[in-house]
Amino acid sequence: MNAVILEKHQGWCELILNRPEKKNAVEGSLAAALLEAVATIEKDDDIRCVLLRGAGGAFCSGFDTKEFGATPKPQWLAEFPALWESVHTALVSSRKVWIVGLERYAINGGASLALAGDLMVCGRSAFLQVGEIAIGMAAPRNAAWLALRHTEAVAARLCLTGDRIAADDLVRLGIATEQVDDDQVLDRARERARAIGGYPAHSVAAVKSGMRAASMLMPAGEWMKACARHDPLSGRPIGKVQANKQA
Secondary structure, eight states: OOSEEEEEOSSEEEEEEOOGGGTTOBOHHHHHHHHHHHHHHHHOTTOOEEEEEEGGGOOBOOBOHHHHTOSSOOTTGGGHHHHHHHHHHHHHHOOSEEEEEEOSEEETHHHHHHHTOSEEEEETTOEEEOOGGGGTOOOHHHHHHHHHHSOHHHHHHHHTTOOEEEHHHHHHTTSSSEEEOGGGHHHHHHHHHHHHHTSOHHHHHHHHHHHHHHHHOSOHHHHHHHHHTTOTTTTOSSSOOOOOTTO
16 A cells, blocks of 8 residues: 555645554655655646645544554664655745645644645644653654744644644634534645646745745755754654753
């Protein structure tokens, strides 16, 4: 089974996280397939907009801790930090409009993918959770996207509490664009994607690129690195945070 599925439509596409039996949890194969898919999308001038969603009615449950902790260690484990950074660098560099269809939940590493969207349509019972603080991990990708798009107060609400943030609050905080009934998430997200997919390609790319450049004021690749500089995990995605002995 492909870890991600790319379905192309007229002017837009759906990019589907496809590990439904694991609630679309992220591991090496999904991250690698996601990076390849983003590169393919970025090269396709016919695509203006991307709907990012999860298979099986849920967005993403975070990292697949069973796979990360497997014995023997999976071959991809050593390369995962650089791979995951490349995924987010590709997303932050994208000239396409990204719409997230948030069904049920986006947790930790899954939340970082949801926060990467330019627009978010969420179900009324859906939630987003940046819960790394409660399990001894840093959240550099979540912090990077929140710093890019929101105030420090909003980032604190998500990152420092570790709470589940319900759909009402996601809209109130400006994280979600809108909420709809749970069974209408994909229909509404597709409606928005089709509309943007019908706009002139050059204007979509120009507006998105200009908006992102005005926010970052630095090269896209430097943004994620700047926000991850103080990650006490030193790039390790799973594990206990160690004290910084040089502090």
